[in-house]
Amino acid sequence: MTLPVHDPATTDPAPSPRPIERPRAGDDTDADGERRYHHGNLRTALLEQAELTVRERGAQQLSLRELARDIGVSHGAPRRHFPDRQALLDALAQAGFARLGAELRAAVDGAGDEFEARLRATAAAYIRFATHDAALLELMFAGKRRAESGTLHDAAARAFSVLLELIDQGQADGALDRRTPDRIGLVLFATIQGIAALVTGGMIELDRLDELVADSIAQFLRGSRPTA
Amino acid sequence: MTLPVHDPATTDPAPSPRPIERPRAGDDTDADGERRYHHGNLRTALLEQAELTVRERGAQQLSLRELARDIGVSHGAPRRHFPDRQALLDALAQAGFARLGAELRAAVDGAGDEFEARLRATAAAYIRFATHDAALLELMFAGKRRAESGTLHDAAARAFSVLLELIDQGQADGALDRRTPDRIGLVLFATIQGIAALVTGGMIELDRLDELVADSIAQFLRGSRPTA
């Protein structure tokens, strides 16, 4: 994700003295304690605050006006960056896919060279994401259904490319049969996402989660190995 | 696609012989041309109309006031039956679990005596529900997370008891290993729900769905059979 870090704070030694009184205790002043007309990176601030709110209270409870209040801008300001509420949610989902993809990638890269170890690490990373950001994951999947947004689709595809590469390795190692990688990948993806769905849906006690992940991966491997 | 099977007796204790009238705005008279003060079974009418709206536009777009308008009652009337919007959604989810459970049960009962045939029929029924009522299924899972509503939990458990019974048979037939049924069931449940999540999330083309279901069931069976 590219973040335009345009921060005029360092080049604003003489800010205009606008004595707008803000009763709320939010940090709506810059480093000099002066209110600034232009926020500088409202878009980023909105996304960050929105991610916090979604994590704590879910996407349904996300309000553009409350977001603006928390950040300390007027209720119309977010509109300059997101034409409507859904656009903000889509951007949030897209950032979520980027982060998920990065975490999956990191899990693979940090798990050595062996296929099974990598697979387990990847699954664990996915489930970790699902437990820590259940509402965000739900949002990511919900956003996909509604509008087939091309950019969102691409973001998702990039995030899940890690799985496909893993499958390739598994086949090269002889651990997986020779169906097309995306066919095997779909089964793996469904398995992992299913566990995530049980987690986000609260339909499984968290202390049974590790066992479920281990069982599912083991069964996936047993079910996918070449028929000798 | 399957027919929208409507079973009016799912969740309603009030049997009223009154024919359901067209909910057109302005048509606030019954068959005799008489305006009626009491609707007669508003609760059922609300749930039915809500299910239609959810199916067409998703739970997010469901509005109590619009519901009331469609049915032809005042905007405050729904409050007598559902204290707030969430209560209506919870009731909808509960009815959804009841219907899902019934459809799973019917699938099992109509698939002969063999374990594998029953398993495939059950999975197919679940996926059918997921494709036809994607938004409702999402609502059912979302509702679970938010409040651990006891009645909702029970409704879900009843719906999925079919799976557990199936596992029992599979073990008795020697098709499944001897782990505890709920441990195997969790894996199966996750697998099926994962496919459903891909469907409701629009992350799979529907013409690849049958293949995915077949692959997943086959791999589940291969991965769960006793180690000879």
Add this chain to the structure above:
DNA sequence: CGCTTGAAGTAGTCATAGACAACAATGTAG
């Protein structure tokens, strides 16, 4: 150096939603 221009933010307004309270109509128990 001042002017123009356009991006970013502010303020006001509108329609609609959910929640709530007071009141009215209706069915029912006694």
Add this chain to the structure above:
DNA sequence: CTACATTGTTGTCTATGACTACTTCAAGCG
């Protein structure tokens, strides 16, 4: 027949998302 509990109606309050017009401000240009 009357008292009471249900169920529905009407009005109101607050909040939200979406829209418009105006303001601030930085950067480019003549």
